[in-house]
Amino acid sequence: MSDQAQFLKQAIAAGLLPSDARVETPESRPWPVVLLTALGAWLAAIPLLIVVGLMLGDTIMHNVAGPYIVGLMVLAAAILLLRGQDIPLFVEQLAIPALIVGSSLLAYGLFEHLPSALACTMLALLAGGLTWAIPRPWLRVLLGAASAALTGSAILIYMKNGHNAYAELWIALHALLLLWLLAIAVQHVLLIDGAKALAAAAFESFFTGWLLVTLAGLAFSSGMTFLVGASLSNSVFADVMNEVAPQSVTTSGLFALSSSLLTLAAGFLLWRSWPALRPYAAAVLILLVLAWFMPALGAVLLGLSISLIAGRWRIASTAGLAAAWIIGAFYYQLNWSLANKALLFMLAGSLLAAIAWRALAPKASTPAPPAQSINPRQKIGIALTAASVLLVANIGIWQKEDLIAHGQPLYISLAPVDPRSLMQGDFMQLNFQIPFDTPSVGDISNPSRPFIIMKRDKQNIGSARRIDHGEPLAADEFKIELSPKNGSWVIVSDAWFFKEGEANRWAQARYGEFRVMPDGKALLVGLKGEGLKGL
Structure with a gap:
């Protein structure tokens, strides 16, 4: 008697395993053979199921009991095949589409004749029943996932009011989590006995799929x-x-x-x-x-x-x-x-x-050597460096906040850009309508920045007039400082950054929204659509 068989016999004698427990024979077929066999089985099953569907089409569509009768028959055949101990792989793979078709026929009948929430509940219970009937761990995980999705759908349909989709989804997902916690408690209390190992295994696989769907839903929400x-x-x-x-x-x-x-x-x-x-x-x-x-x-x-x-x-x-x-x-x-x-x-x-x-620091058994003391001047230097970094950063933040709070609003029209480069990752390329070429303003390496003279209408929409050469400004004119960017001079910035996934929203932009100070300092604070509508 082998070691595995001897160990199994002792576990059964001790009551840790049921009397019909046995050691599973490991899969000896190479995975390419399994994959090709499964593919062949599915390709053979599809036309067969189409033929059966055509033959029974009238029965299913025009008879109230048709979907249930045919669905249960197909399900029963699939269960018998999958319960076989030594069935060929090809036959096993034929049973999978039959299982799907039988469940789909029952789903069609239930949704046709019952309220949607009740139909989802019945199908969730069906998935639970199939778990006990089919001794395939990977199928049990899928059935548990399907049951969780159907249960969550039933809860959502029951609560549906259209006011707060997120609140409804949050409640449904946490209800699924609560059911999973109850199942874990039941498993711990009632299925801890070794004689119930087979039931515990089915329970484990089913609620593994249940939890996976719950976790995916929580992340999705x-x-x-x-x-x-x-x-x-x-x-x-x-x-x-x-x-x-x-x-x-x-x-x-x-x-x-x-x-x-x-x-x-x-x-x-x-x-x-x-x-x-x-x-x-x-x-x-x-x-x-x-x-x-x-x-x-x-x-x-x-x-x-x-x-x-x-x-x-x-x-x-x-x-x-x-x-x-x-x-x-x-x-x-x-x-x-x-x-x-x-x-x-x-x-x-x-x-x-x-x-x-x-937690990861080593627990030394011997005292560590004394650390080298830091020179007082070094301490002062470190403190002054840290203070300088904080000071510079906070001055920059204060300047921007002051500009936003006290700057005059201004809107500048956006010029068309190449659609192939409109959206690049998480920013949008900007090109403002200026009737002259800003690269010709002056040397980009010049430390002094040029200014552009603009005129503002009653809606605060600005139009560029000329480059500032120091001449007096008219009453309705003001200046904006240009910034060097990619070898050219631009108005403040040539890009607008936004969160990923909002390209369609910002593609509707028609104006750049600025805040401008009297000395020409400006800041891009937003984009506006047609008619200066917010996006």
């Missing part, structure tokens, strides 16, 4: 993440995400509180299960702050902690990726200034780095 929007800016996927995502981090105080409480629960579970992490519990406080501003983050962190504790490393990796996506999506919360967002992440990153440094 947060909107497009940092640096991804540029590559998906014109896709339907990006449009849907931007439509659903919250436009403000303060969408609901209840959502923020719930996210923080779920984060606290995640930290508590890790604190109780892994005592080695207790000295670094301060990291939970940082995550609590982030979760307050990111309503989907708390649920993901809770799923991550439970997966880590249970040793579900692949699911934990997926949860970590979803958490990173949600944190990156905070970049697009436009009701926060970029400086405030940078400050939040700088503080959070610095504190987390300090905690990580403390």
Whole structure:
């Protein structure tokens, strides 16, 4: 008797495994053979299913019971094939499209004769039933994912009022998370016995798919993440995400509180299960702050902690990726200034780095050699350097803020640009209508900047007149300082930066919006559309 068989016999005798447990025979066929066989099976199944559909078309379309009868028959055949222990790979792959067709026929009948929410619920229960009937772990994961998607759809349809799509999606996704938590509790309490190992395995696969859909939905609900929007800016996927995502981090105080409480629960579970992490519990406080501003983050962190504790490393990796996506999506919360967002992440990153440094610092058994003392003059030099950097940065910020607050508004018409270079990544090329060539103004290397004379109408729309050569200005004229850019002189800037995924929005721009001071200093603060409408 082999070691595996002996071990299996002892586990059954001890009650750790059911009496019919057996060791699975590993797949010995090369993956190219499996792939080609599956492809052949699907190609053979498609015309067969089309023929069956044509033969039974009238029965399905004109008979109330038709979709259910045919669907159940096809499902039963697929289940019998998939329950076989040693079926050929070709036959197994034939059963997969049959399973899909049978489920689709039942879905057609249910949506035809029942309210949509009830139909989704019935199909979700069907997916759960198929999980117990089909002993294929990868299929059980897919069935769990389908059941979660259908359950979430049923909740959304039931709540649908059209007022707040994000709130409805948030509630539906957290309801899915709550059901997953209940399932984990049931598994821990009722399926811990080794005699129920087969049921526990089916449970595990099904709710793995369930959690994957929940995590994907939570990431999706947060909107497009940092640096991804540029590559998906014109896709339907990006449009849907931007439509659903919250436009403000303060969408609901209840959502923020719930996210923080779920984060606290995640930290508590890790604190109780892994005592080695207790000295670094301060990291939970940082995550609590982030979760307050990111309503989907708390649920993901809770799923991550439970997966880590249970040793579900692949699911934990997926949860970590979803958490990173949600944190990156905070970049697009436009009701926060970029400086405030940078400050939040700088503080959070610095504190987390300090905690990580403390955790990874070697615990030396011998006293470390005394550190070399720093010369007092060096200390003064370091302090003065840091103060100078802060002073220069803050003076620049103050100047810009003062210009925005006290500068006169001015709008300058945009000239047509090559459509092939209109949108480049996350900025738009600007070209203002000026009736003369600015490169001929003067040497670009000249430290003194030239000025352009402009005239403003009643709508504050400016039109360029001439280059300033020191002559007196008319009552309705003013000057704007030109800036060197790419070997030429431009009005303030030749680009407008925006978040990824908003190319279509800013492509409607017709005017640049400026603030201008009496000395000619100007700042580009926005873009306007036709009739100076905001974008």
